[in-house]
Amino acid sequence: MSRPRPDERLALSWAWLAAGLTLAAVAALVGFLLARGLPVLGLDLLFGSTPPLDALLGRRPVWEGIWPACAGTLSLVLLAGALAVPAGVACGIHLAVFARGRWRDLLRLGVDLLAGVPSILMGLFGFALILLLRHTVLPGANTSLLLAAGCIALLVLPYVASATAAALEGLPEPVRLLGPSLGLDPWQDVRSVLLPAAGRGILGGVILACGRAAEDTAVIMLTGAVAGSGLPSGLTGKFEALPFTIFFLAAQHQTPADLDRAWGAALALLACTTLLLLGARTAHRTLERRWKGGDRP
Template sequence: MNRFVEYQIKIFCWISGIALICAIGILLAFLFYKGTSSLNLSLIFGKTRPLDGLFLNTEVIDGLFPAIVGTLLLILTSIIWAIPIGVAGGIYLAEYCNKKWKPVFNLMLDILAGIPSILVGLFGFTVSVFLHKHLSEHIYPCFIISSLALACLVLPYIIRTTEQSLVNLPFFIKTTGLALGASRLQNILFILIPYNLSHIISGIILAIGRCAEDTAVIMLTGVVAMAGIPNSLLSQYEALPFYIFYISSDYNSQEELMRGFGACIILLSICVFLFALSYIVKRKAAMRFATHT
């Protein structure tokens, strides 16, 4: 390649990287500039005493605490639904799927990954209406419908990450357990999955971020304002993305808008905390497997 062209490409890459960092920095600076002034205990607990609200002795009416708890519970529940199905699906595509059917399943997975979240939310809403009519009149759009819809939304991340991590394994790793007399299932469960655990967790990290930020799905499947902390899977609930949406689109004062920016900072902090926690687990898993091997 011409040295001048190579130099131009390198300059373009540097400019692109710097532009990306600047864009993120400007966004974060604007967010913190607008929202820092509203960050206090009253934003989270309102007029309720913090300890009473934290230990659920008193219901928090005018604070973000129910939305924070609802968001965390929604992320946790969605990931619990998605992990077993996603990992099992990735194992099937990598180890068991017939070569003739694999392109079909990959196409279906790509379609699922490309479906707009509003359509997933509409599907969840339709399911809740069907269950209300044919199963029980007490079933409405609720927490479990939202969590299952979000699980469907993030399944492609976990399936694809698991599949690719298994497919790209070195041949000697794939055959080690089989050479020692292990069955195919034992080889997958006790050698391939532990070896790939850090890569699988990378897919889970992506899924966590998608669950935390999505608004379209939960708008149609159970989130409402002033619902409080959900006390069952069939309860309606509050969530930070929905609070940010409705407070920014229908605020009555500048103070309410600032509370929306404060909620953005809290949601961002939750995502950073969950990403950091997942990264620590990923590192620990990789180090533990390395020491045992």
């Protein structure tokens, strides 16, 4: 074997340097988050000085805790999921099973383009919608939980749709031929053969979408997230959210306690999104193993 040429040696050192830098950056980030966030984690972080039971039941407002923000993010994710999951799954089914030829390419382009739209533009879209409503039918329209959930749903719709389409299209030939061979019509085939077989992949996409919905900040800051509003009061009210709380505290913290709360909230959010990411990968892996099984020891 010849001695490595200079360009090869350069590539080797660059590869080590790049990998080292990446690992160091992530280690620093996670390390500091853990060091500053872990000591803060606890009931105090959630509820501040309010008794937990009163806070949970909404009997007393929480001022120094992130519980309202957690409740806001949870309702946002559930609401956005309720809007985006049925529509996204239906969209994916249509793409994978029913749409054909140039029409399918066109629909797929739509999904790709929507996936590429920056989240701030989804927020601006929601904001424009409110401006339009104010000038036309609803003078009292204002940004709210429902609007934010709608915009977040648009943001995550492509994830669900592509995951559904990919899971259906990735099914092995025997599963795809099963329905037609039994004389099922396409709709029966989708309902009783294809969807159950692809369920794990679709679930993976849904979990991924939940993570995306929980972490996005740009959309909600234009469509109704505020600081200090307390528990979400309804679909048309403002709400608090975990990512927005972190952003707000980073810019506006006044006491060290505020900053501690921001570290705690950041660590909590990171833990949530990491768990969701792991869940999505596990769901996806089990799908792959189920249909491509046998080649893994």
